[in-house]
Amino acid sequence: MLVLGLDISLTHTGWVVANCDSDDRLFLKDCGVIESAPSPKKEKVSATIDGIRRCSEINAALVTVFKEHKPLVVCMESMSWPRNAATATKMALAWGAIAPLLHDRPLIAVGPQQIKKLASGGRSATKEEVEAAVKKALKHSKKSIPLLESKLPKASLREHCWDALGSILACQQTERWRLVRAGHFQKP
Secondary structure, three states, rough: OOEEEOOOOOOOOEEEEEEOOOOOEEEEEEEEEEOOOOOOOOOOHHHHHHHHHHHHHHHHHHHHHHHHHHHHEEEEEEOOOOOHHHHHHHHHHHHHHHHHOOOOOOEEOOOOHHHHHHHHOOOOOHHHHHHHHHHHOOOOOOHHHHHHHHHHHOOHHHHHHHHHHHHHHHHHHOOOHHHHHHHHOOOO
């Protein structure tokens, strides 16, 4: 079962495509980070117009990922409700960029605390702890970690893919995952 994990943001959207076997083990197939740069400083553009431009870039890149890999299910961190209105607007725009891609497949979203709890047992895991937990969960797959590291030589970009993989692992603990999985692996 092919699964797409996402870590969305307007600046760096991490994505991973993993094959999940009938024992819920993940095998990384492909990954990447969609980077969208802000408008040049000399351009006088509103933050909303700039956000819409970035969303268009994210959507176009993810359309390619969806067409190439045809994931059965999408896993991601659910939308949090930041106290800062500007951050909430950016998150809403980023969700809007992916919404048209989700109409024909299940979306499983988990809260950020669920992903962190998966990593550390608590709700306050660091990025490093999430990465370590994901690596531990992928220890059965000798090719997954080298593939991610070769595709993303810049360590600061890898964290977005570790988070996307973390969202898949956390989604595997949900009832919705069990239902999707049962439908996919059900014997005829």
